[in-house]
Amino acid sequence: MTFLDIIKSVFTIALVYSTIRISISILIAGMGEMITERSGVLNIGVEGVMLMGAWAAAIGSYFSGSAWIGLLCAVGVALVIGLIFSYIAITLKASQAIAGLAITLLATGLSGYLLQIIFEHGGNTPRVPTLPNINLAFLNKIPVLGRIINDQSVLMIFALLLPILLYIIFYRTPWGTWLRAAGENPKALAVVGINPVTVRYIATLCGAMLGGIGGAYLSISQTSMFSENMVAGRGFIALAAVIFGNVKPRGVFAACMFFAFMDALQMTLQTAVPDNIIPREVFQALPYILTVVILAINMAKGGGPADIGNPYEKESR
């Protein structure tokens, strides 16, 4: 096998297809975290929110027989977790880093434990109904597009529209202005009569909700079951993408796609390159190594919300 053969077998339409397929969960969760961070709240518990979303979606789907009900369950559970996090981080003004970490630890333990209780065995759920995939006959007539879009989850449409929608909300609506203001200088917002606490609550709940949907995609669309710890670091990748993308819609979108591409690439490389030439572990580690390198380069740039991570104190000078 020549080098050229390997290149040819790697860069195919299938690579584009899997890039998009992989991007959906981190894109939805990443966009959610971007909303939260823009309002000045750092929720590093995305991983946990996604995990509970994936869990609730599978359970809801299994017992109701409808994946859509499963999706609703994921939204509901994510909102409850978002509310707990908001109360701790915004109202009680506890450390947001600790609260986020606690959410992730709680979700890891709780989802596994509840799995054990409900099904009397750990590991994973039985097969559950899944969300429909896109299957439009006319797309098959278009050569490349059909092979990329058909057979993707319906959530793909949502995931790809989300950055555009959020761009419009951020920069073309008053609510978006208030959201950005809450993350830059909440006192400036308070003095014009808008309560930054309300804005931060709404933003954190929106973020959690999208985190839950991002997780649900994994259990009721990309696969058809929940298995323990199935989010496997995607929440942290989403978190990294938000920082890498400067907490702005276009940047975060690009960053999510980049991370998804790297993941798709490493999976393709694993099968394309024989194990005795380069061990597969090298490729598996690739996205994580790149994440560290890129974040290290990017850190100096700035451009994120000025007041991120700080609780809003009303009567302080």
Place this chain on the structure above:
Amino acid sequence: MSYILEMRGIYKHFGEVLANDHVDLKVEAGTVHSIVGENGAGKTTLMCILYGLYKADSGQIFIDGKEVDINSPSDAIANGIGMIHQHFKLIPAMTVAENVMLGLEPRKGKIFLDLKQINQQTKELSDRYGLAVDPKALVGNISVGIKQRVEILKVLYHKANIMILDEPTALLTPQESEDLFRVINHLREDGKTILFISHKLKEIMQISDRITVMRDGKIVDTVEKRDTNEVKLARMMVGRDVFLKPAPAPKKVDGAVLKVEDVSAVNEFHRPVLTDVSFDVRSGEILGIAGIDGNGQTELVRALIGLQPITKGKITLKGKQMDHKPVKLIRDEGIGVVPEDRLMEGLVVDFNVQENLFLGLQRNKPFSDGKLISWKAVRKNADDLVKFFDIRTPNNEQKVNLLSGGNQQKIIVARELSHNPEMIIAAQPTRGLDIAATDFVHEQLIKQRDEGKAILLLSLSLDEILLLSTRIAVIYKGSIVAIVNKDETTAEDLGLMMLGGTYEHIPA
């Protein structure tokens, strides 16, 4: 006479501090009404209550004779009250127009921002009041004076009739202040009522129609401007006669304590910042260093305490070599420093009072036996110093960032004098302090002088240099251009030397 605003029996306390004690205030429409008082007198608290930022424990507010309930800034805005805050409430990452419209953005349909209107309306308001502000400029890129105009625009956009300006000149240059006063006069002619908060008496007498004096959370009196003057106001503010008077002549001046010989230094870009600086400071005298900001004062202080490497020359303290020695050793040999930047170099603002009162002395007796800190000694030290220097704090475990500037400065002065140094360096020791705190610092410096200490005073205020100094050295472009006896010079002579001996135009 009808009043546009009346506050009755306003009462508010923060923890153990009583900020407003049954305050009554009446304000006539279309006037500039000043509220003056020392730092911590309760002026800002009263205004924050009026603007709905703080909730009064009790009291009533009347607008145009009708009682109103103000629980939040939106209530205040709805009642025609606007506030220009001392610390601007602006968002640097947004444009001028976005900041002005924040919270009340013009909309296209119900959902979308009307970006065109946002810029246009800001431009119109700015033109109408002659504010000359570019609506599309990013707030992070504009000067302090312009930022304040953005705050004024914001309040005008909210259609405020009563405008509160909280210490508006605190961060402005004299030129910017003059511009502000022109804007205020324009607003008054337009029928707005201005509440002007300040402790600078000169500008109060320049801009006000009526003046209310506050002290310790209470109203002392409200007077017409024509019936009062700066001296009367100062007496009401402080509660006793204050006139910052020249220091009496020193009792006994002895030999040199600190000797600086031909010291030169360069900055990080290898440009000279000090060139052949020579002077000595003698026991029992105050040597004042006069100069315009940025002529080497900061570097001089840093060189003396070992923070700025010197390229040439000698520094000796009582004959001992001090140059090229570590800071800790220099301090232990007997140099106390009141640094120019109190928050950055003088205090750890997140530490409490007692921790700040022994900062830098952690390894010294009695605070430490070389291994462990004796908190008993730390507490006793704090108790003694708080009492002796009258530091106003609820308790010694209070974080210092919640204390007033005057009390923060007292902590630094107390700590630096507590280890009884032979040589005291005081850089800008009264910057931002009110009358009483300034008076206190001056008294302490004179007392130390009379105990035979050598004192080096650096100040940008020529008045302060003339009040305290025995001799005066003038620094210009990193060199000492003259050293004169206080009695043999005038402010005009010094001013000329500070400009390098020529009438250069100094841009504002």
